[in-house]
Amino acid sequence: MSLSTQFITMLTMISSGFYIGVIQDTFRRFTxxxxxxxxxxxxxxxxxxxxxxxxxxxxxxxxxxxxxRLYIILACLLGFSTYQAVAATSYKKLLEHIIRMVSAVYRFFVKVVQAVIISPIKGVIFILYKIIMWLIKLILKLILFVIIVIITPIKWLLLFIFRLLPKKVQGFILKLAGIYSTMKNKCIKIWKYVSLKRR
Structure with missing residues (x-):
């Protein structure tokens, strides 16, 4: 190597050693x-x-x-030692200051995004949810009203026909209704018992 190349190599390695000190302290800060x-x-x-x-x-x-070569390694160590002796304390303080600034900027942007984008979207979704639930309830009420309107005349007609039937037939129908109600209640009890056993 020529003298100029050796000189440039030494300066580069000293700078590299200095860089190693900086990047190591940066790495250790986040360890x-x-x-x-x-x-x-x-x-x-x-x-x-x-x-x-x-x-x-x-x-x-x-x-x-x-x-x-040996002097290249020594130049790198010189740069690292120079950093430790001269700039390490100042750089660590500067690094903490930069981290605080970046954290403050990050928190600011998070708050801006929260206020400008996320909160309005949540509000719109909440309003849409309320509207949809209100519409569902309204539709269910309308369906229930229609069913009642349809069933009520049928119920009156069946009740009128039931009253026209002979007493024995009425008693038989009432008895069947009682048996059906009893069977229904027993089935419900059995289902509940089985469900509890499964748990």
């Missing part, structure tokens, strides 16, 4: 969100360091064709 999930922690750690290693090697490949 508590998956710290209690062991598999997730392993996946994130391996993925993070693998990604950073590939990125550094790609940068090195662009600068000097991918040659790795």
């Amino acid at each position: 508590p969100y998956w710290k209690n999930r062991r598999i997730m922690t392993y996946v994130m750690e391996i993925g993070f360091w693998l990604t950073q290693t590939l990125l550094l090697f790609y940068i090195l490949f662009l600068v000097n064709g991918g040659e790795i």
